[in-house]
Amino acid sequence: MVARQSQLFIPTLREDPADAEAVSHKLLVRGGYIRQVSAGVWTFQPIGWRVHRKVEQIVREEMDAIGGQEMLMPVLTPVELWETTGRVSIPELFHLEDRSGRRFILPFTHEETVTFHAREIKSYRELPKILYHFSVKDRDEPRPRGGLLRVREFIMKDAYSFDRDEKGVLTSFEAHREAYKKIFARCGLETYDVQAESGVMGGKFSVDFLAPSGSGENTLVTCENGDYAADLEVARAVPREPRFPERLDAPTEVETPGVATIEALATLLGIDDAATSKAMPVVTEGGTLVLALVRGDDRLSETKLYDALRGASRPATGEEIRAAFGAGGGSLGPIGFEGEIVADEALREGQFVAGANRDGWHLRGVEAGRDYEPRFADLREPREGDRCPECGGALRFRTAIEVGHIFNFGTFYSGPLEATFLDEDGSEKPLLGGSYGIGPGRVLAAAVEQHHDERGILWPDAIAPYDAHVLALHGGSSEVLGVAEELAAGLDEAGLGVILDDRDERPGEKFADADLLGCPVRVTVGRKTLEDDAVDVRRRAETTDLRIARGDVLKWVQDR
């Protein structure tokens, strides 16, 4: 059926909404794709929903292709399921009660529920299984942002795999990784599968799919030579070489009155700031004071520190610092400190200026291994100018949207929920699970972020709301309108999705709306083209029309 724009609900806006910042947010609202109902709560309007469903269908096909079975689990969930796995205390979880006081939650993921069902798997003969659904998720986000980028309610495709052993887990995981690559490629997205930050449940089977874009919450690090991609939080990188001053046989004190920053220190001593070290005392959850050391020009990565300490930590207070070092912040260093020292790899070789643990003094020529014994770890946050850890190539830093996340959760849920099976040897074992999510809304937003120009969206073919936008510049001419209708019907019969702008509007408005909506091809019928028994066609990405015979339109659209 040809969609008649005169009948559709596509409220476009001439101006950017005042509260929008991200390009995808602006264009999706302006194009009438989405509207906000409340902070982080959005309606997909008819054409927005059309795009959403196209993304869903691609996801569905690729999930089915790896043996996934679609189902539908409820949103309303009894709290007991989550109490069993200990996840009720997650602050993002929405809670509610029914009239008699029974407690429920609105989950943001369905591991508990799917594992509840997986208890019906009794034998290794039934494994592996991949179950998935598309359903509404709720998250009580402290700060929704960026239109569809971070929301409080959204639809997610979440899939769950169940396997009998590590080999099966690996197979399921890699099948999903490949399926996801196909999904994003089909959606016209540039994405990278990268090691996700490990976090609580992490481990090596935790991979994020990042789509570089103008807005987003992650930073993607890629090598110019294409051999390395990582999330900034866990990325490895090679910092530049410092210009070291002359080597010293032993640390030498130097007075540095009033110097509290690396910048001031480097300036005062006339040295490279990369030839200094920065001391950050932190206190672990167990209450132990640990000294983290990074190069003066580097930033400490909190994620990496978390990994290095195998747990959370907080910056030490002024009193704790004074008690442990006998000096205040700004003059701290490794020498003379009694506790554990974790030093960044960049401090392994060379002599650095460090705090002397004496207010107003520093030490020159401090050398790891000779003057103090640290445990080395990668602690620094990579930054512009670093080189690729694989090949030494230049690294690129781009903001990115996380469009998918796949990870392995082992027995985290099957244990507490007692989802077990009998293995071939007759022993009872917990199912090994994996979890695989894709947010179609984010895919859609990322597609707009990656494909747009100053006039509007340029949808990738596979997810465009319509394949062809036929503009009837009829201006009261029933003949022109008739030809446009005929043409649209022809394209429709050939299986294309067609939207016909039959509105009683001026040409300029139709062109502007067509550009904004962003369908891949535009077909214009007007008095001028009729004179030539022709129509004008153009791809959305181009800026000029091509006049072709009416009879050639279908072929042109299909061959383009």
Add this chain to the structure above:
RNA sequence: CGGGGUGUAGCUCAGCCUGGCUAGAGCGCUGCCUUUGGGAGGCAGAAGUCCCCAGUUCGAAUCUGGGCACCCCGACCA
């Protein structure tokens, strides 16, 4: 949760500092006319809880206090 910003017509905004007649503009909307290849023009018109509550004042969109909502930065993000 910390910091910053905004809230006036459907949308984008002016007015607020320095209180004062009936609260404005552009776009959009309704009717009529004209026009019809990049948001054209004319005439007529509809449309407001000036975010809410309280206070100050003869008088509050404007000043004060409290609250709410939304946006941005940060924290958070199993």
